[in-house]
Amino acid sequence: MAKxxxxxxxxxxxxxxxxxxxxxxxxxxxxxxxxxxxTLLGLVLGMGVAVRxxxxxxxxxxDVGRVSxxxxxxxxxxx
Numbered sequence: 001m002a003k004x005x006x007x008x009x010x011x012x013x014x015x016x017x018x019x020x021x022x023x024x025x026x027x028x029x030x031x032x033x034x035x036x037x038x039t040l041l042g043l044v045l046g047m048g049v050a051v052r053x054x055x056x057x058x059x060x061x062x063d064v065g066r067v068s069x070x071x072x073x074x075x076x077x078x079x
Contacts, residue, residue: 007057014053021046 025042029035 010053010057014050014057017053018046018050021049 021042022039023042025038025040028038028042032038
């Protein structure tokens with residue numbers, strides 16, 4: 001159950017990453033009087049960050065510095 005809550009919180013934070021830059025861009029547009037320039041930039045930035053985070057979430061954890069069993073077996077056969 002803890003893993004489910006963890007994944008749910010990650011998805012929630014990813015959705016926040018998508019929306020907040022667009023809202024900030026909208027706020028900037030309203031304050032300086034531009035026509036949706038910063039809103040669109042914020043939405044594009046937010047979507048890019050969210051897609052990257054979703055890809056990392058789906059790909060799973062990366063074992064940096066660890067040698068997998070398959071790699072160690074190949075190394076022992078070559079020696």
